[in-house]
Amino acid sequence: MKAPVFALLQRDSDPFQLISDFLGSPIIRIGTQLLILLAIVLWFALVYWTYTDARRRGTAAILWGIVAVIFPFVGSLVYLIVRPPEYELDARERELELAVLERELRSRVLLCPNCRTLVEKDFLVCPACNWELKKPCIECERPLDLNWKTCPYCGTNQETGKKMSW
Numbered sequence: 221m222k223a224p225v226f227a228l229l230q231r232d233s234d235p236f237q238l239i240s241d242f243l244g245s246p247i248i249r250i251g252t253q254l255l256i257l258l259a260i261v262l263w264f265a266l267v268y269w270t271y272t273d274a275r276r277r278g279t280a281a282i283l284w285g286i287v288a289v290i291f292p293f294v295g296s297l298v299y300l301i302v303r304p305p306e307y308e309l310d311a312r313e314r315e316l317e318l319a320v321l322e323r324e325l326r327s328r329v330l331l332c333p334n335c336r337t338l339v340e341k342d343f344l345v346c347p348a349c350n351w352e353l354k355k356p357c358i359e360c361e362r363p364l365d366l367n368w369k370t371c372p373y374c375g376t377n378q379e380t381g382k383k384m385s386w
């Protein structure tokens with residue numbers, strides 16, 4: 221009866237054996253497997269995120285997706301650092317906004333064809349050189365282009381003075 225007790229004591233006193241027993245226990249084994257599974261799930265999620273984010277920002281999405289697959293975690297981290305700062309949609313929206321602003325400005329501000337002074341849309345005469353820019357409607361006196369035959373505001377023909385009859 222002495223031998224097994226001795227063997228047990230011997231095993232307990234060996235720290236390496238203890239560690240390997242601990243690592244070999246089912247709880248640790250299952251825990252490790254779960255951790256590996258979690259890491260794989262996280263890796264796939266990061267690949268998906270890298271790909272979709274790169275596509276939204278208009279950079280090489282497929283390339284970054286492959287990088288994220290080949291270099292788990294590190295690839296996505298590198299992408300996070302070097303990715304473009306804004307979504308492609310935002311950039312396009314801002315461009316569109318600028319274009320609209322520019323058009324609005326251009327439609328509101330005109331240049332005198334004679335002296336290039338800035339004049340407003342409803343100026344009749346250039347304040348700098350007296351160049352005739354518009355003519356007032358004979359009926360409602362709104363500013364009309366010089367070649368307009370009929371006032372678009374009140375419908376009066378500028379030559380005959382007749383109003384449009386609806």
Ligand SMILES: [Zn+2]
Pocket residue numbers: 332333334335336337346347348349350351
């Ligand atoms: Zn002028």
Ligand SMILES: [Zn+2]
Pocket residue numbers: 357358359360361362371372373374375376
């Ligand atoms: Zn008019």
